[in-house]
Amino acid sequence: MTSMELAQASNAAVYASMVSLAIAMVFFAVSFAAGRRRATAAHPVESVASVGGTALLTRPPETDAGDPGRRAANIGMSLTWLSFVTLLVGVVLRGVWAGRVPWGNMYEFSITASLGILGVFLAISLKRDLRWLGLFVVIPTLLNLGLAVTVLYTESAQLVPALKSYWLVIHVAAAIICFGAFTFAAATAGLSLLRSRAERRRGDVTGWLARVPDAERLRTLTNRVVAFSFPLWTFAVVAGAIWAENAWGRYWGWDPKETWAFITWVIYAAYLHARSTAGWRTDRASWIALIGWVSFLINYFGVNIFVTSLHSYAGT
Amino acid sequence: MTAPTDEAGRGTDAGQGDEAPLPPLGSVGLLRWAWRQLTSMRTALVLLFLLAVASIPGSVLPQRGTNPLRVSQWLQDNPATGPVLDRLGFFDVYASPWFAAVYLLLFVSLVGCVLPRARQHWRALRTPPPPAPRRLERLPQALEFESDLDPADVLAGAHAALGGWRRRESPPEAGWLAAEKGYSREVGNLVFHMSLVALLVGVAVGGLFGWKGNVIVREGEGFSNTLTQYDAWGGGRMVRADGLAPFSFTLDRFTVDFERGEAQRGAPRVFVADVTYRDEPTSTGSRTTIEVNEPLAVDGAKVFLVGHGYAPHFVIRDATGTVVFDDSVVFLPQDGNFTSTGVIKVPDADPALGISGLFLPTAALDDVRGPHSTFPAPDFPAVFLSAFTGNLGMDSGVPQSVYTLDTSQMDQLGLESLLPGDTWTLPDGAGTVEFTGFERWASFQIASDPGKELVLASALAAIAGLLVSLFVRRRRIWVKALPREGGGSLVQVAGLSKAEDAGLADEVARVASRLGWPATMDAPRADRRTT
Numbered sequence: 137m138t139s140m141e142l143a144q145a146s147n148a149a150v151y152a153s154m155v156s157l158a159i160a161m162v163f164f165a166v167s168f169a170a171g172r173r174r175a176t177a178a179h180p181v182e183s184v185a186s187v188g189g190t191a192l193l194t195r196p197p198e199t200d201a202g203d204p205g206r207r208a209a210n211i212g213m214s215l216t217w218l219s220f221v222t223l224l225v226g227v228v229l230r231g232v233w234a235g236r237v238p239w240g241n242m243y244e245f246s247i248t249a250s251l252g253i254l255g256v257f258l259a260i261s262l263k264r265d266l267r268w269l270g271l272f273v274v275i276p277t278l279l280n281l282g283l284a285v286t287v288l289y290t291e292s293a294q295l296v297p298a299l300k301s302y303w304l305v306i307h308v309a310a311a312i313i314c315f316g317a318f319t320f321a322a323a324t325a326g327l328s329l330l331r332s333r334a335e336r337r338r339g340d341v342t343g344w345l346a347r348v349p350d351a352e353r354l355r356t357l358t359n360r361v362v363a364f365s366f367p368l369w370t371f372a373v374v375a376g377a378i379w380a381e382n383a384w385g386r387y388w389g390w391d392p393k394e395t396w397a398f399i400t401w402v403i404y405a406a407y408l409h410a411r412s413t414a415g416w417r418t419d420r421a422s423w424i425a426l427i428g429w430v431s432f433l434i435n436y437f438g439v440n441i442f443v444t445s446l447h448s449y450a451g452t
Numbered sequence: 453m454t455a456p457t458d459e460a461g462r463g464t465d466a467g468q469g470d471e472a473p474l475p476p477l478g479s480v481g482l483l484r485w486a487w488r489q490l491t492s493m494r495t496a497l498v499l500l501f502l503l504a505v506a507s508i509p510g511s512v513l514p515q516r517g518t519n520p521l522r523v524s525q526w527l528q529d530n531p532a533t534g535p536v537l538d539r540l541g542f543f544d545v546y547a548s549p550w551f552a553a554v555y556l557l558l559f560v561s562l563v564g565c566v567l568p569r570a571r572q573h574w575r576a577l578r579t580p581p582p583p584a585p586r587r588l589e590r591l592p593q594a595l596e597f598e599s600d601l602d603p604a605d606v607l608a609g610a611h612a613a614l615g616g617w618r619r620r621e622s623p624p625e626a627g628w629l630a631a632e633k634g635y636s637r638e639v640g641n642l643v644f645h646m647s648l649v650a651l652l653v654g655v656a657v658g659g660l661f662g663w664k665g666n667v668i669v670r671e672g673e674g675f676s677n678t679l680t681q682y683d684a685w686g687g688g689r690m691v692r693a694d695g696l697a698p699f700s701f702t703l704d705r706f707t708v709d710f711e712r713g714e715a716q717r718g719a720p721r722v723f724v725a726d727v728t729y730r731d732e733p734t735s736t737g738s739r740t741t742i743e744v745n746e747p748l749a750v751d752g753a754k755v756f757l758v759g760h761g762y763a764p765h766f767v768i769r770d771a772t773g774t775v776v777f778d779d780s781v782v783f784l785p786q787d788g789n790f791t792s793t794g795v796i797k798v799p800d801a802d803p804a805l806g807i808s809g810l811f812l813p814t815a816a817l818d819d820v821r822g823p824h825s826t827f828p829a830p831d832f833p834a835v836f837l838s839a840f841t842g843n844l845g846m847d848s849g850v851p852q853s854v855y856t857l858d859t860s861q862m863d864q865l866g867l868e869s870l871l872p873g874d875t876w877t878l879p880d881g882a883g884t885v886e887f888t889g890f891e892r893w894a895s896f897q898i899a900s901d902p903g904k905e906l907v908l909a910s911a912l913a914a915i916a917g918l919l920v921s922l923f924v925r926r927r928r929i930w931v932k933a934l935p936r937e938g939g940g941s942l943v944q945v946a947g948l949s950k951a952e953d954a955g956l957a958d959e960v961a962r963v964a965s966r967l968g969w970p971a972t973m974d975a976p977r978a979d980r981r982t983t
C-alpha cells in the first residue's frame with residue numbers, strides 16, 4: 137500500500153468502527169426499551185441454602201428466548217466486538233503509516249483511548265455478563281471518537297524530539313488503559329447512584345433499571361475496577377515523572393498536566409479510603425469515583441486544549 | 453459529634469472504633485481527643501480532598517516557579533486582585549504555607565494512623581487466629597455437609613487443605629480448626645503509606661540540597677560549572693555555591709532539523725549537541741552527544757538540552773577602519789519560526805555604539821507583520837538592524853541585561869537590512885557593520901537533585917505495597933467436625949474476609965471439596981454471575 141492508501145485505510149477503519157458502534161448503541165438502547173422486568177432475584181447465584189445436610193445453590197433459569205431485550209443486547213455486544221476490531225485495525229494502520237507508536241498528537245491519543253475503553257469493557261465482559269453496561273460504555277466512546285475525527289484530526293507527522301522516548305510508550309500505554317478502566321468505573325458508579333435512588337424509593341425496582349444489577353453489586357464492581365486501575369495510574373504518573381526527568385531535568389514541576397494527574401490520583405486515593413470509611417462507602421464513594429473521572433477528563437481534554445503547558449503535543 | 457468509627461474489622465486499629473461522643477474535660481483529654489480526630493479515616497478523607505482542591509489554583513494561575521514572566525503580566529493586567537492573590541501565595545501555590553499545611557497535616561495524620569496499625573499488626577502476626585464462632589452457619593460464606601469420616605480424620609484433612617495458612621486447633625472435644633492467611637495485605641498497606649512518607653523526605657532532600665542552572669553556549673564555546681558562568685542559577689538552602697563539581701564542556705557542534713512536510717511544518721525533529729566534556733579541569737576530554745531525552749550525566753549532575761537558537765556574527769569597525777567588535781551575538785527566538793531579537797553593545801567605539809536587531813533564518817517582509825521569519829531553518833538568513841550612538845548607560849552601576857538596549861541617552865543613526873557578507877556603512881562617519889554569518893547556540897539546564905533516587909525508590913515501593921494491599925485477601929476459614937450418631941461426622945466450613953472478596957466462596961468450596969463435600973453443583977462463584 138502506498139502511504140496515501142494507508143492513511144485512507146486507517147481513517148476508513150475508524151469511521152467503520154464508529155458506524156458499527158452507533159448501531160450497537162441503538163441495540164443496547166432497544167434492550168432497555170424492551171424494559172421487561174427481570175425474573176431473577178437480586179443475587180441469583182449467591183444464595184447457598186442448606187437443605188437436608190447438603191448445600192444447594194440456587195441459580196435462576198437463564199435463557200434469552202422470549203426476551204427481546206436480551207437478544208438486542210446480544211447483538212449490541214457482537215457489534216461492539218466488531219467495532220473494537222475495526223478500531224484496532226485503524227490504530228495499527230495509523231502507526232504503520234507514521235512509522236512509530238500512534239501516540240503523537242491528540243487525534244491519535246483519542247482513537248487509542250477509545251480502543252482502551254472498549255478493550256477494558258470487552259475484557260471484563262469475558263468474565264461477567266455486562267450487557268446492561270454496553271450503552272453506557274458505547275456512548276462515551278462514540279463521543280470521544282466523534283471529537284477525534286472532527287475537532288482533533290491531524291495529518292500524521294513525526295514526533296517532536298521530547299516525545300521520542302520509550303517512556304512515552306510505557307507512560308501512554310498505562311494512561312490509556314487507565315482511561316478505559318476509569319471510564320468503566322464511572323459508568324458503574326453512575327448507574328449505582330441511579331439504582332440506589334430507585335431502590336430507596338421503592339423496594340422493587342422496575343423499568344430499565346431492573347435490567348441493571350443492584351446498587352451494592354455495582355459498587356463492588358466499581359471498587360474492583362478502581363482497585364485495578366489505581367496502581368496502574370500510580371505507575372503511569374511515575375513513568376511520566378521518569379520521562380520528564382529525562383527530558384527536562386526535573387521529575388516534577390507542577391506543570392498543569394502534572395498537577396491534574398496528581399489531583400486525579402488524590403481523588404481516587406480518596407475513593408479507596410471512602411470505601412473503608414463508615415458512612416462513606418456507598419453513594420458518597422460513588423460520587424467520588426465520578427469526580428475522579430471528571431478530573432481525568434479535565435486533564436485529558438481541558439489541559440491539552442486550553443492551557444499552555446510543556447506537554448504541548450496537542451498539535452491540532 | 454461522634455468519634456469516627458470505621459466499618460467493623462477495618463481500620464479500627466488507631467483507636468477509632470470506640471465511641472467518644474464528647475471530648476473529655478481537661479487538657480490532656482482534649483489533646484487525646486484532638487489527636488484521635490486527626491488520625492481518623494474521616495479526617496484523612498477530608499484532607500485528601502483539601503489537597504486535591506488546593507492543587508487546582510496552581511494549574512489555572514501562572515506560577516513563579518515555571519513562568520515568572522506571565523506572573524508579572526498577570527499582575528499588570530489585574531491591578532486590583534493581583535496583589536491580593538500574590539500576598540496569599542496564589543502565584544507560588546506549591547510553596548505556599550497553606551498548601552504545606554494541608555499536606556503536612558495529612559502526613560502527620562498518616563503517621564499517627566499507620567504506626568499504631570503497624571504495632572497492632574506486629575502483635576497479630578504472633579497470635580494464632582481466633583477460635584471458631586459458635587454458630588458458623590451465620591457467617592457470610594458457609595457450607596454444611598455429612599461425611600463418613602471421623603471428626604479427627606476430617607480435621608486432619610482440613611490441616612492438609614489449609615497448609616500454608618496460620619492455624620489454631622481447638623481442644624479435642626470441640627472439634628474445630630481455625631485458619632487465617634493474607635497477613636501481607638496489612639504489610640502492603642503499611643509499606644504503601646510509609647513509602648509516601650519516604651517520598652516526601654526525598655522531595656525535601658532535593659529541595660534542600662539540589663540546585664539547577666541555565667546557560668546558553670554558542671558553538672565552539674565552553675562552559676565550566678561555576679556560579680559566574682550561569683545565566684540563571686538557583687539552589688536549595690543547604691547547597692554551597694562555591695563547592696560545585698568542577699566539570700566543564702565545550703559545544704563542538706549543534707545539529708537541528710525541522711519538519712518540512714505540510715503537517716506540523718516547522719516542528720523540530722532532531723536536536724543533537726556534540727560536546728567534549730571533562731570531569732576535572734585537568735582531565736582529558738571525552739566526546740559525546742546530548743539530545744532531548746538523553747542528558748549527559750557528569751559528577752552527580754545532569755546536563756539537559758532545553759533549547760537552541762542563532763547567534764549572528766558581526767565585525768564592526770570605527771571610522772579609521774580599526775576593528776572594535778568581532779564576535780557572534782546570542783539572539784533569542786521570539787516565535788516558532790525563530791524570528792530572533794538581540795542587541796550588540798560596543799562601548800569601545802567612540803562614541804559608544806549600540807545596535808538592536810532582528811535575525812531571521814528565513815526572512816520575509818510584509819506590511820502587517822514587518823520583517824519576520826517564515827521557517828525555523830536558515831534558508832534565507834538576514835538581519836534587520838537599528839543603530840544608536842551615545843551613552844550605553846553601562847557605567848551607571850545598575851546591572852544591565854545583555855538582551856536589552858537602553859536607548860534613553862542615545863540617538864538613532866539609522867536602519868538597515870543585511871544579508872550574510874553585506875556591510876553597512878553607518879551615517880555620520882560612525883564606522884561600518886559587517887554581517888559575516890551566524891553560528892548556532894544551545895541552551896542547557898544543568899541540575900542536581902540528590903533526593904531523586906529516594907523519590908523513585910519510594911514510588912516503586914509504594915506501587916509494590918499497593919498491589920499487595922489491594923490484591924492479597926485476608927481470609928479466615930473455620931472447619932468444624934462434630935460426630936454423628938452412628939459414625940461419620942457433620943462438617944461445617946465457613947469463611948470470613950476483611951474486605952470485599954469475591955473469591956471467598958471459591959475458597960470455602962475448595963476446602964470443603966477436599967473434605968468430601970459433594971460438589972455436584974457449580975461452586976458458588978461470585979465472579980461469574982449472570983445478571
Ligand code: HEM
Pocket residue numbers: 366402404405408409412462463490491492493495496558559561562563565566640641644645648917918921922951
Ligand atoms: C497521602 C495521603 C494518603 C494516601 C494517598 C492514601 C492512599 C490510600 C490508598 C490508595 C489506600 C487503599 C490501598 C491500601 O489499602 O493500601 C489506602 C488505605 C488505607 N489508608 Fe490511606 N492514604 C493516605 C493517608 C492516610 C491517612 C492519613 C490515614 C489515616 C488516618 C490512612 C489510613 C488508611 C487505612 C486504614 C487504609 C486501609 C483501609 C482498608 O483496610 O481497606 N491513609 N490509603
